[in-house]
Amino acid sequence: MSVIHCDLLTGLASDDAAAVLALGERLRLSANEVLFDIGDSADKLYLLRSGRIALTLPMQIGGRRQDAFTEERVPGQTLGWSALIPPWRFTLKASASVDSELVALSRTALLEHFVAHPHVGHVVGMNLAALIGQRLQVVQTMWLREMQQLVNVHV
């Protein structure tokens, strides 16, 4: 995976980014294979190298539980940041839309690395905050648009 195009490692020197990637292990998923499910213990963070990962939430449709599309991750993007945020439980289901390859980084290895290399921990932490903040603002906007739609229908 190109270090430059990984959103979590943006701003790190190449050596530092390579050192973070070296902490992880490669993982291959076949299409439709589940990476994690809602409520699972989140002890690993994932960087997508290739393929696509769909994030879904369960909905009740026709009396049955159905996985409704929420987001999709593409190469260079991070998923599973619940691994770094208490209570360390995944809040979505992640499954491969197509054959995909990822780097799995354990929380323990990452945190130990950050203690040994605080400047890396600072940059990664800021990148993570930016990712979460961007997602929050996008979801707020989507929520407002849904409320506007509700008002348009009922008022």
Place this chain on the structure above:
Amino acid sequence: MLELILWLLAITISGLALSAALLAAVRVADRAEAAQRNDLPAPEAPWRFFATPYPVVPSRTPDLPVEVLLRRLEQHVRLEQAVAESFHLAPTVESLHRPTASPLVLH
């Protein structure tokens, strides 16, 4: 004779007074009862937790297969997400409410 007339008059006046008093008492009781009724809250329809507080708009596609509905939901989310991300990059009131071609949005 005069005594008899006075006695009858006294009985009549007493009867009228008693009747008036009884009638007044009944009226006061009626007013009190009416006031008490007015103090009570108006009977309401039983409250239901899951009841929709607004008229339910019937679905335009009630018999949509689940697979089709899920595809439409995905299309809707992708379109809304794209608009939300563009709003995030250049926030304006117009970009916030920019319409999409989502099949789940009523225009």
